[in-house]
Amino acid sequence: MIDWLRKEFLFHRKVFYINYGMMIVYLIWFSSYSGSLNAYFSVAALMSGIMPVTFQAREDRFRLTALTALLPLSRDGVIRAKYATLWLLMGVGILFSLVVPFVSPLAKISPASLFSSGHPIAFLLLLNIATSFLFPFIIRFGWMGTMVFMVVIQLAGAVLFLISVLLRGQANPFRSVMRAMMGSIRYLMGHPITVSWVLLAAVAVFLLQYLSLKTSQFIYRRKDL
């Protein structure tokens, strides 16, 4: 595993420095621009999720999938290593997101407020839901395939929105689904941090990532490279 992480760092270190450099600068700017925790954590989650995807995009671009397939690793081992990279990169992103309000003198977000609500937990959960759902897609269809999938999702969203507008009325099903989703996110963000809540979130994150890992291994074992 250490060998894999070392290889990933050596192959992608330029991107690593550039992306995280940009992320830190952007988070410093954003925390000085807006005092909204909701907005700050949304941006932080997005940026923390981008890094692992960037690595995968480079793998597709340089045909590194073929190199990976030729390394003396089992297919399950390759996926385990890819998830370890994902978790490490997300961890670095989360760490920067939490540290910036503490160290930046320009930050409008008070460090004390960071942990006074459920924002960090909600941020962690949303980030994990997104990556655990997306990663098996990336393993199966590669970076381009996933981009196509994302565009299709966006188009489907636009179509649903149009239908929703046409249906009008408070009781239409699309509006209800959207309200339920937004309500869940608000609930997560507003929930006070307690020991049981943190444990529950940790179990949820573990289960999500475990299921995602097993799904990806199942896909990769059967994939022609």
Add this chain to the structure above:
Amino acid sequence: MESVIELSKVTKQFRGFSLKGVDLSVPKGYIMGLIGPNGAGKTTLIKLITHMIRPTSGSIRVFGLDVPSREAEIKARIGVVTDTPIFPDDVPLATIGSALQPFYPKWDKALFGRLLEEFCLPPRQVMKKMSLGMKMKFALTIALSHDADLIIMDEPTAGLDPVFRLQFLDRLAVLIQNENKTVLFSSHITSDLERVADFITFINRGEIVFSASRDEIREGWGVLKTGRDEIQPREVPGMSGYRTTDYGIEILTSRIGEARRLAPATAVCEPVSLEEIMVLAGKGGNHD
């Protein structure tokens, strides 16, 4: 003869192409050349051996080990040169070597350095600034640096200039002096294989047409040239393809001795090159 690679009734089904019941054995300590026209199934076969793709049916064993279940163990002993580069474009060669080194228990750092020097590859160079020939040499450097027992190369000489090609082939000849090393080398440049290969496997339309030693091919295969109506191609033993020309008919046979005895007195029997075999037994010949 001990086999390093054994394929038994291997099939692979794609849309529009299939590899049909391939049986193949690559003997230890020799260079096996894999020839065939474009789209014949050479790359598919190599991808199956390296487990980049999975067979639809059949079994593949490398070093006597089952490929899917002992994948990591097998790949530690294989060096692969692919037809297109598979390394990051913007990373120096020395860094690529350093990144791959821990994966191979028998990686020889000093040898890696020596090979870079021998092939005139600057360690600080990045792939995007290198010619195709240099990229191929680097791929070979990686394949040789971990003392692989089996080197598999897919069209490594395609796109190389003659000087590079000869240097490349000479390196293979040196490598094979060690009797524990085996090379499987696909190409449609038949002169390269005639120069270095001990065994030749000809694949066409997803089927192995023949797999034999170079001596067997030299002694057994030939072309029978005669007038159009003097003999029917089907009557020639070992007929593997034929073509009609303005002057008569040319029939490729794998049993030239027998064919010579049956042929009309006016017929001429000639030895055949790999290129002619590829043309007549492949897309350029008739087979019915």
